[in-house]
Amino acid sequence: MSEAAGHPPPHALLRPRIAIPFVLVALIWGSTWYVITGQIAEVPPSWSITYRFALATPAMFALATIMRQPLAMTWRGHALALLIGLTQFCGNFNFVYRAEQHLTSGVVAVMFGMLMVPNALLGWWWLGQKVTRRFLLGSAIAIAGIALLLVHEANVARLGGNVLLGVALAVGGIMSASISNVAQAGRVGRAQPIVTLLAFSMLYGTLIDAAIAWALAGPPVIPSSASFWSGTAWLALAGSVVTFPLYYGIIRAIGPGRTAYNGVLVIVVAMLISTLIEGFQWSLLAIAGATLGTLGMIIALRARQV
Template sequence: MNETAVPRERLRFSDPRAFVPFVLVALIWGSTWLVIKDQISVVPPSWTIAYRFLVASVVIVLVLKVRGQRLRVSRRAWPVVIIVGVTQFVMNFHFVYRSEATLTSGIVALFFALIMIPNSLLARVVLGERVSKGFVFGSAIAIAGVALLLAQEYRAAGASDGVMLGVLFAILATVSASIANVTQATDRAHDEPFMPLLAASIIVGTLVNVVLALMLDGPPVWDSRPSYLGGIAYLGIIGSILTFPLYFMLIRNMGAGRAAYIAVATPILAMLLSSLFEGYDWTPLAVGGSLLSLTGLVIALKARH
């Protein structure tokens, strides 16, 4: 193994190396869903995503220079770079932005918490990690809760087909991110220095995003609103360069299934922000669905994998 590679170990949440990144990522990602909602403006999602990761690419290259690391990965690692770059930084975000065009940000965040299910199932197939009956039971409860929330969204939108399209995009976003998560936990990913691997993945994703934006929406479009500009900076630097290294380190050190614990905390803050800024209507159906979802997530994640 490369001497600079991240050591493989399984950390408990009581360990500061797991607890501190967990709290930071949950707080930041809990807020990014609302910022993404504001990014849906006159600028097509394709260009907004491209701007976000152009900023992220510049910043992560500067971080590598400060750390004294080179932007270099082995030839053997390029499949990992391409898979993570395309699934995490292209497909995932394209589907998320389109999902939020029809669903409230808090609902998308809570729906995305179900990433633990494909994470664990893919980890079972790819990495041989065990899936327990308790995990299956808790996952079923969480899915039932999300179904209630989606029923609430469907009613609020007047039985609009847009809600169902938003659900489809949310599912595709979750599966895309899950593929990237599990790829980060493979032996091939472990054998590479972490930050250069992440930087290469972000740069690959950025190039693909720019090409897609040109193909789908033509020349660049810009929004001069301060909130839009601030959102690009926040999502590109704080929501990407600060959090993705922390999150992928958790995946490496805890496993793809257990790292999904963060999905329980993130939507709680996202739902609170949605209530404050989007006027989310907390009907009995919505309250019941939220409680059922979070209960199922806790049961599933407390079960041994």
């Protein structure tokens, strides 16, 4: 990505129109990892995901209407929305929710910090966005930090179930999210209003989620607890309707590679929330990992091309 192509300079993240959404998304998504653990305790994961996006979809259409974004899209736009629905709002979340049945939410959150790698590589292959040495250096440092955080989580967490399956599911979620991130940043995606594209993507994703849920878990399981539905509302409205338009807007502004560094901040926020709510104990590994991850993010975000 270059300035000549009309993209922002390396310090674009410091601009309020990018910095504010960047931080807001990290704060909200940092909280969702903890909330998800309560969602999979009461109902099958697929139905929990279906409820989340069944609530988020009409809210996203309402947001598009309020913002006066046209609801009409070309067939190419709908084809892209179907791809995003399949990868982001179905594949990604089905993989993630199931991964948390085998790994702690902290481990899965930390693994998602690696989203920068497939985002950058797919952006280079699919969109022709260059990857510089500075970005690679920052990514290497950040991955080293993520590795330390993973070691820390593995040392302190009680990992149950099939750990290897959990890791494989988390990787599936990362790849699904990356495909969606890069696909919407292409020519067809940029031609669509962001909120409209997301509304139809969520609609298609919800329908696929419901079909998968019925096939794997049978008829809908309706939980009665207020905590489940309040968590669902937070995930649907704050964790989806508020954040995805902001996140996709950042991708279009600074590219999928640098935008994925939002995941590093998400990890730090998630760990801070865990410290306040769950009594998370910081170790030298955790401090070193968070420091390296943040340092790598800063180096990569200052790269001129990603």
